Amino acid sequence: MRTRYGRVKGEQTGAVRSFKGIPYAAPPVGADRFRAPRAPQPWTGVRNATVPGHPCVQDNPDFPAWLDPEPESEDCLHLNVWTPASCTGDAKARPVMLWIHGGAFGYGSAGAPTYDGARLAEVADVVVVSVNHRLNVFGYLWLGDAVPELAEHANPGQRDLVAALHWVRENIGAFGGDPGNVTAFGESGGGAKINALLAAPSARGLVHKAIVQSGSQLAVLTREQANEVTDATFAALGGGKFTESRLRKLSSEELKQAARTVESKLSMLAFQPVVDGCFIPDQTWTGHAPAGSRGIPMMIGTTSHETAVFLPGMTDQIDTDTELRQRFDTFGLAPTLSDDEFARLLAGYRRAMPSDTRLELLVAMTTDLWMWHSALIQAELKQSTPGPVYFYEFAWRTPCFGSSWAVHAGELPFVLGNLTYPTAWDGSDSDAARSADDPTGQRFVLADRMMHAWGAFARSGDPSTADLAWPAYNTRTRPTLVFDRGSASVVSDRNASRRHLIEGLPTVW
Known part of the structure; x- marks a missing residue:
């Protein structure tokens, strides 16, 4: 299968073909940590796409049904595709269903066994996509006031989801999907992420329907609330002044430990999207439906x-x-x-x-x-x-x-x-x-x-x-x-x- 960035080889099981671990953005590491996602580097040859990508670095307290067996990594911007085997050989484009996993905004992975999309793709005759993205401190730490050069990169975990939606628009046709008919569906934190996406101007036109399962979060953090989480995170990291350079030098484990400390002190929902005035210009579902939900059929x-x-x-x-x-x-x-x-x-x-x-x-x-x-x-x-x-x-x-x-x-x-x-x-x-x-x-x-x-x-x-x-x-x-x-x-x-x-x-x- 040919994507915009290179060819991938999946596998077929029964009536469904799967393609796993496809990069939809560059690894958010080094100079790209805490920054908006960039397009992935094209590759030559054929990339093996039979193993899901890494889940984001996290503490996941769940039972085995919700645990990804793959090792965690900051290099986590990958997605998986399941498509009916006949889908790429006929002229009918199928609806696309983009699954966004739960686990609040702090943990979880598209690679959990329960999230396999093969059966839904076969029974409903749709193309299913699932996505991993940055979580907890890596995806939802507000740095716009403390590190001003990162203000324009706020909400990187949500920006990852927009990048995945762009990948779907540009590539899903090759897998038999209709880029003009994309349903975002998610449960718990996944539903809450969809609610926040509908308030993000950059996501408009990329989501055509939405399903929110046990995730009707009506508001995200204000900057004032987010700065409290930032202060607690910096304190957990040793205090003092933080620059982008200092943040880059921290290990994944140090950041993971800080997230654990903050969540135990404040809340499991300490890290979440922020009304930054740009990516999310206004509060999400407080008092009114966001403009991005206009014309979008929803299931709740x-x-x-x-x-x-x-x-x-x-x-x-x-x-x-x-x-x-x-x-x-x-x-x-x-x-x-x-x-x-x-x-x-x-x-x-x-x-x-x-x-x-x-x-x-x-x-x-x-x-x-x-x-x-x-x-x-x-x-x-x-x-x-x-x-x-x-x-x-x-x-x-x-x-x-x-x-x-x-x-x-x-x-x-x-x-x-x-x-x-x-x-x-x-x-x-x-x-x-x-x-x-x-x-x-x-x-x-x-x-x-x-x-x-x-x-x-x-x-x-x-x-x-x-x-x-x-x-x-x-x-x-x-x-x-x-x-x-x-x-x-x-x-x-x-x-x-x-x-x-x-x-x-x-x-x-």
């Missing part, structure tokens, strides 16, 4: 129990309201509430969920306030711009934590069709447990339905299929497509009583 959704994977003791009962409040406060991604506010909120959830345990109430409250609230607001903001928006909830309960929860990232194996994968979530969600939990194989039916819906949306901007009528979201009836065991059905104003309880409360995402 969450899982039913987002926070179950983050709260400790998910198989332990909660004996008192005092303990419930303590666990609510230590979650970290719920808003700070006064005693009176919390008491009113808890009383309201008890009325809405009268038969639920305190643990179930805790999961519902934190899920709604962290992720669902932001997703609803984003869907409503999108209503003010051209381009429809579709809303979903993923309700399949995995075997983890006693098969009680539809957890954060639970939809990923279904959307990407990878239902055989290493241990995830609580360390006991195994292939054997999943098979025992679903002896009739309903998960394969649901995965097929979801892949066809995601593919239909990428093709036309409407996720409806022959056996799935999915109406666009509106604030009158609030239709939500609920994906659950053995079913996929539209529910109007799902959990309306809970929605009324959280309206007006601050968002944290």
Whole structure:
């Protein structure tokens, strides 16, 4: 296969051809550390494209399903392509789906086993691209005030994604993809990165549709907030005055350790995009949808129990309201509430969920306030711009934590069709447990339905299929497509009583 920069050789498995580890930009090392990405150097001969590129240097606390076996490196600007085997031999250009991995803005990799794009490419008849980019301190440290010569290079991790989109526009036709029909889709931090891309003028015209899965972040850092993170990072690196030259001399390990220190002190979300006035000129989804979302059809959704994977003791009962409040406060991604506010909120959830345990109430409250609230607001903001928006909830309960929860990232194996994968979530969600939990194989039916819906949306901007009528979201009836065991059905104003309880409360995402 010939790209603009040289020829690549992939491999074919069944009905899909894959090309992995293709450089879409020059290695961001040496003089290019913390700078905007440059075009890759052309190569001669044929480049082997059978192994994914390196993930960015990071601390990844996840379970094996989300871990990339390749060694980490600052030389991480590579992407992978999966295309139906017939795709390059016919005249029909397929929709392109660009996968952006999660892990907040600090960790993760396109090379994780669960993110393999072959099954989605085959079932949905699309070209799937996944991308690695700079993360944490390497991609999201604001240096524009402390090191002024780097101000024009702000948000390098997001600029990497724009560079990948440019690569897609220039090269994907050779792989059978349509450069004029690109859907960016991502989960958690991946969805948040898409939200920030839609606020970046340099990304306009490169993304034609967007899918935000459990990632409806409504605001990124201001310069003032980002400078606090910068100060903490410099302190972790020994303090004193930092210049670009000094930053270049630091080892990857020194920077990684500094990121670890800052995240433990401030937040796992300490490093993230910044409103720099140039690459991101204005706040992203605060009060209005960004101009870059105009004309872009969107899908937005969450899982039913987002926070179950983050709260400790998910198989332990909660004996008192005092303990419930303590666990609510230590979650970290719920808003700070006064005693009176919390008491009113808890009383309201008890009325809405009268038969639920305190643990179930805790999961519902934190899920709604962290992720669902932001997703609803984003869907409503999108209503003010051209381009429809579709809303979903993923309700399949995995075997983890006693098969009680539809957890954060639970939809990923279904959307990407990878239902055989290493241990995830609580360390006991195994292939054997999943098979025992679903002896009739309903998960394969649901995965097929979801892949066809995601593919239909990428093709036309409407996720409806022959056996799935999915109406666009509106604030009158609030239709939500609920994906659950053995079913996929539209529910109007799902959990309306809970929605009324959280309206007006601050968002944290």
